[in-house]
Amino acid sequence: MVNETQHTCSASSSSRSDGGSSSGSESSKDNSRCSTPVLDADRHERLREKMRRRQDAGDKWFSLEFFPPRTANAAVNLISRFDRMGAGGPLFIDVTWHPAGDPGSDKETSSMIIANTAVNYCGLETILHMTCCNQTKDDITRHLQKAKRLGLKNIMALRGDPSGEEWEEEVDGFNYAVDLVKHIRNEFDDYFDICVAGYPKGHPEAESYEADLRHLKEKVFAGADFIITQLFFRPETFLKFMKDCQAIGITCPIIPGIFPIQGYHSLRQLVKLSKLEVPQEIKDVIEPIKDNDAAIRNYGVELAVSMCRELLDSGMVHGLHFYTLNREVATTEVLKRLGIWKEDPRRPLPWAVSAHPKRRVEDVRPIFWASRPKSYIYRTQEWDDFPNGRWGNSSSPAFGELKDYYLFYLKSKSPREELLKMWGEELTSEESVFEVFTCYITGEPNRNGYKVTCMPWNDDPLATETNLLKEQLEKVNRRGILTINSQPNINGKPSTDPIVGWGPSGGYVFQKAYLEFFTSSEIVTALLKVLKKYELRVNYHIVNVKGQNITNAPDLQPNAVTWGIFPGREIIQPTVVDPVSFLSWKDEAFALWIEQWAKLYEEESPSRMIIQYIHDNYYLVNLVDNDFPLENCLWQVVEDTFELLN
């Protein structure tokens, strides 16, 4: 929005349509499967309600603005940034709309797809910007329909930049943001929450500050739910603007847009685009240090913190909107210093909940995708019926095909050269593969001095929770039990536990120990003998790439491996070992050997043939120790297996 412009408009204001809300009926439509207790009211509210609730509770909040990147690689990085900055607890993020960048397309870099990723895969409440000038009604409607289909619920309605130097009204076209607001309300009733832009100094093209205020009021009365402002440099600018808005009857939330100065260049460019004037006192500080990026950023952070403090202290401001310029450090720093960056170790569920309205009732998932949650969401995106995660019943919809995992943001974030350094330029034996797994677990550099920070089955370094098992994991990986997923047993830790806790406070969380690994058929033969001794205690599934499947699971029933007990709620069991979905996961897990690892090497090369051999001959094994109150016996199972082999 930083570089948005807007013209005055004379369209008459129309009052907001509130009747026959289709989204209202949607949210009250109860699922006949009532096993999902509402864990988090948040998940069921629309953005404007969340805002109101936070304000009523006296909570301060923040939001983050991003623009779509230019390249697919940059998109992958931006999505990682969403995950990292999402951890700080923004109330929402928003994604700008660049008409030149084909913003409504299916390209990896389009506004639409970036916003889609934020809401569905990162679980972030997301506002999609949309501009209307130089576009047909049909185009706009198509974009809005697509946004709705993708699960987007909030639109920032903007005019957009005129195509020529001079602004000319189009007959029957969308000439002003207010036209877009009206169009959205006409065509989509109350489905979307609508945000509009406010200009604390007045829009540069407006006849006057007062005229601009009147236009803002028109946008609000046409159906906008809240206002985000253009950036400004002095807190009093915003506070005056806010009072002026209130004076003419604008009562909806007005969120100040904060721009932490991050560099001399970006500031100059911004000023040029927004036609804002930088106050002399700021220029005086910046000019002398204009070549010292660090100094400017430090100053920018100081300035932003002090301005935000003043805004919050005024009692008029409840939320702050940050223009991040897709950067992380300065904004995070400001938020942390303000104390509103809230990295809450308490997750509502052990896995990230998608923010798609269709998926908000989802309350159980198979454990197999724990390290590939985006793949899971992608492959189940066509499902109508959540909660799911159980494939054993006839109502289960089709599971997305394996080819879907080529989804761009599931591709490894590291380039080929880096992966080769981590996973080995040249593999000489199966043992060199064992070493890679071991280094990933230990965090120690490999024999060439490189740390293994990701694996084909794990995009990220080892989870904190898995760290609890590090010592044992190292031992077994060295010997060819190639672990890709595990969790310790937990017997009733508080739901607020910083490592294993999740869900509302006052509860208790539990886990059954779980271990999943690839291993050779020789080890599987010994393992099966050992497992006879543990028949009543350990459930296992053992499968190879051809689908040969050995299990002692009763009747293909799921085994709950993570559950929580909370005050005044039904039991929540968000993670299961589901025998049927394991066979879908198996396809994905085996394919990753080839797609992500083997293909790094030349065809017919020894390295590639080693990975191919493992793919063709190893088994994928999962083990659950059902006796969660006792000491985890899975290590003993593995120990016994090695002993039998010796």
Added chain:
Amino acid sequence: MVNETQHTCSASSSSRSDGGSSSGSESSKDNSRCSTPVLDADRHERLREKMRRRQDAGDKWFSLEFFPPRTANAAVNLISRFDRMGAGGPLFIDVTWHPAGDPGSDKETSSMIIANTAVNYCGLETILHMTCCNQTKDDITRHLQKAKRLGLKNIMALRGDPSGEEWEEEVDGFNYAVDLVKHIRNEFDDYFDICVAGYPKGHPEAESYEADLRHLKEKVFAGADFIITQLFFRPETFLKFMKDCQAIGITCPIIPGIFPIQGYHSLRQLVKLSKLEVPQEIKDVIEPIKDNDAAIRNYGVELAVSMCRELLDSGMVHGLHFYTLNREVATTEVLKRLGIWKEDPRRPLPWAVSAHPKRRVEDVRPIFWASRPKSYIYRTQEWDDFPNGRWGNSSSPAFGELKDYYLFYLKSKSPREELLKMWGEELTSEESVFEVFTCYITGEPNRNGYKVTCMPWNDDPLATETNLLKEQLEKVNRRGILTINSQPNINGKPSTDPIVGWGPSGGYVFQKAYLEFFTSSEIVTALLKVLKKYELRVNYHIVNVKGQNITNAPDLQPNAVTWGIFPGREIIQPTVVDPVSFLSWKDEAFALWIEQWAKLYEEESPSRMIIQYIHDNYYLVNLVDNDFPLENCLWQVVEDTFELLN
């Protein structure tokens, strides 16, 4: 069946219809709500499959035959007997059909209603006898349809007694049991499991033993699934019969009918009806002791035990069918001595599962009806959708009306005089009511020397589990906290625990502490103040007869108070405190004061007015302590309340 007779028949045998089984498709029809893990394969099998599975596993089993009683009071007693004898683990019970007693009617004493009660309310696999002679096809079909509607799945197909002395075939009528078997298969396909009668000595009216065997074969080939035999006095009689059956190609299970001699009279009457001859060696023993009932019964038990042992030792017999004559002692004694009476403290769920095919997926119930499970089943009998027990969602069907609780077998089993002795001939104050509650808890006699063995809200003496809380319960009842339901907290006891265990072995069961009571508004006022201190820990619902309702339950969500974790299964949470159903329970709980207690006294009498006062002014309270791993705080809550009052 003891007094059944049967004629020879020449109808040609027809092979069993196995195609297009409607029940087959019914049992495979998956419920879209897949939260019910199959705990007990038993619940999903039909009787003939259970028989086969027990035989394959080498398990010995028994079954029990009862006849419908003559009076409503006797019916109530018989149903208690079902509950007690059901505890020993019969594979099924069967209820005889008496054409003279209007057996298909809705009378409390009809065969149909007694069988209905056994299957639905006592959770017993049940066979309903049905005779066909002197009845029209339409009558028979109507009976069968009704049986199906009530959830009965098994029919014993019999001819029945001819109306005159001499047997005459009716044209187009049902003349033989085989006609009934064919009719059931024609009209109901494979829905029912069908049992037919076998005569080890040949039917008294048959041309010959061999001819009778051929008729039996016809019944089996017409679609019968198994055979129960007429009683006999020597094991070799049965074993020869069985070999003869096998020799002519009868391969279905043949279950010997065992008649433990219980008295001289009943034996004589039986012999007369069945036209059997009592062997001389038995007569020789009995005649000299014919006036000594105890001696005869002891002898009868001895004889039955030794005969059963011989049958079981032969390896040809897997199950024994007992003609109980509606008596308990002799049969139970025989079964215990044989070691096949298996009082298994491990329940599949904490409450008795109804054997109705529609309800077999039911896996959760509100805790409120814990002491009135039959009322719960009755009031939910029209529901299509199980598991339920949660009323908060729009799909919940209507709950049966309160008037339903006048159901005959929910009426107190004790006559008015006895109740007055227990609950007080004359009440002088609310405190005399407190005393009644206290005596029920302690098991001590009341001031008139009578023990209080039941209460309007509890048909039976205190549950073993409640005994764990006895001391505290006594204390609070004395002071006017009139408890009607409670459970201790349990933090992961083995599922095999003899007191609180349930479900398959290898699991762990949990409970949140629960306390439900009536109390005065004065105590409620203090209680509410105390509960503020426990706001985050204790959930409460407090309601009076007018429906004034005070609660801190979030969003009317159910609170799971009993759950179990089992190997290879999802979590099972069979008991919940459901805020919505609590209001239905409230109506029932308050009504019981008047219907069962106040009405014992004259109108306008002081005793009646005291109960009426309590009904009109007291509150019904339930409390849940969510912190199940800690010491139950509910007693402290009550203690604090009393302290505040002092």
